[in-house]
Amino acid sequence: MRAMFYRLLGFAVAGLVFLASVSSASACLFGHYQPKVPESLQK
Amino acid sequence: MSYLFYSTKIARYLVRNTNVSNEKEEVLAYAIEVISFNFLNIGMSLLIGYILGVVPGTMVCLLTVFAIRIFAGGAHSESAWRCAAITALIYPIMGLLASKTASMFTLLKTDIFITFSFLIGFLALFFLAPVDTPNAPIISSTRRNRLKLMSLVSLVIIGTAALIIRFNQLVSTELLYCIAFGVIWSSLVLTPIGHKLFIAFDRLKIKKERRYKSNESNVL
Numbered sequence: 479m480r481a482m483f484y485r486l487l488g489f490a491v492a493g494l495v496f497l498a499s500v501s502s503a504s505a506c507l508f509g510h511y512q513p514k515v516p517e518s519l520q521k
Numbered sequence: 522m523s524y525l526f527y528s529t530k531i532a533r534y535l536v537r538n539t540n541v542s543n544e545k546e547e548v549l550a551y552a553i554e555v556i557s558f559n560f561l562n563i564g565m566s567l568l569i570g571y572i573l574g575v576v577p578g579t580m581v582c583l584l585t586v587f588a589i590r591i592f593a594g595g596a597h598s599e600s601a602w603r604c605a606a607i608t609a610l611i612y613p614i615m616g617l618l619a620s621k622t623a624s625m626f627t628l629l630k631t632d633i634f635i636t637f638s639f640l641i642g643f644l645a646l647f648f649l650a651p652v653d654t655p656n657a658p659i660i661s662s663t664r665r666n667r668l669k670l671m672s673l674v675s676l677v678i679i680g681t682a683a684l685i686i687r688f689n690q691l692v693s694t695e696l697l698y699c700i701a702f703g704v705i706w707s708s709l710v711l712t713p714i715g716h717k718l719f720i721a722f723d724r725l726k727i728k729k730e731r732r733y734k735s736n737e738s739n740v741l
Contacts, residue, residue, distance in 0.1 A: 484538060491539050491549065498552035502657070504591045504668075510710075510719065511604030512597045513524060513554040514656040516547040521661055 524550040525601060528557070558601060565609035570616055578616025578699045585703025586612070588679055589642070592672035593650035594659075595710030596719040603722050615706065619698035631694050632687070638701035639680050645708035646672045652711050679704065 502519035524532075532549035535541065541549070563583065570579030598604040626634065651668040653659040659668065683700050709715045 487535060487539050491535050491541050491545075494535075494549050494552035494556075495545065497556060498548045501552070501555045510596070510598050510607050511558060511601045512654050512656045513528075513551055513558075513601075515658075516551050518544070519548065519551070520658060521664060 524554050528553040554601075558605065561605055562608040565605060566612040569609055570613040573613050573617050575613055575616035575620055578619050578695060579612045581696050581699035582612045582615040582619075582703045582706075585679055585700050586707050588675045589646070589672055589704065589707040590710075592668045592675055593646055593707060593711060594652045594654070594657075594668070595707065596652070596716040597654050597656070598719050599723045603725065607722060611706065615702040616699055619695050619702055622698050623693065623695040626694075628694065631697060635683060635687070635697055635701045638704045639676070639683075642676050642704040642708045643673070645711045646676055649711040676704070 498516070498519060502515045502521070528550040529546075531553050532546045535549055536543060536546045566579055566583060567576060570576045598607060622634075623631070646669070650672045651659055651665060659665050679700060683697055687697060710719075
């Protein structure tokens with residue numbers, strides 16, 4: 479059960495990294511607030 | 522670099538419990554902040570839209586602005602919570618305005634208004650897009666050109682959809698007004714007037730946000 483939980487955390491991390499890449503590639507999304515894009519994602 | 526306290530806390534937890542390097546903590550905090558605020562903004566917009574009885578209109582406004590803003594960018598608020606308030610209110614208000622306007626205007630006036638909104642949208646995107654912010658600078662000129670082109674393509678797709686809706690009378694003119702208001706709002710936030718509007722919102726005094734700075738565990 480615990481191993482399953484950590485595997486899910488791994489998937490969550492992969493999903494979040496993907497989302498961060500997609501979000502940083504666009505100019506912005508719905509809202510009117512832009513969090514600071516990490517330097518590693520700026521292009 | 523700083524993110525809201527919960528983004529940093531969750532990111533730190535994920536880094537500690539997975540094989541991800543510490544450098545990714547910032548990226549994870551950024552992604553959590555993006556996803557949480559977009560869910561909050563959309564949820565609040567739809568809730569207020571539901572209260573006002575304009576859920577379809579609010580959804581059309583959200584989709585129109587999203588399709589343009591994702592490529593064109595525009596003015597942003599410095600505060601996440603002010604942004605949430607603005608986003609939660611602006612789309613239902615546009616939906617409500619569209620509902621009232623549709624019942625007042627004739628079909629000819631509707632056509633003129635929609636044509637006018639797309640003309641404004643085209644000019645704003647052609648001359649101003651993409652508009653970046655200090656928090657998300659567009660460094661590459663290739664990327665800048667690609668975003669401008671994509672914003673114009675997006676406007677053409679929205680315009681085609683509006684034409685199909687108009688000539689096949691698929692839905693009421695209310696939703697056409699929602700598209701028009703969405704295009705006008707997306708254009709407004711590209712202009713200096715839109716930026717001044719957000720500066721004015723930012724001057725409104727609210728409680729200071731709790732933020733973590735990277736590599737620090739103390740609350741600012």
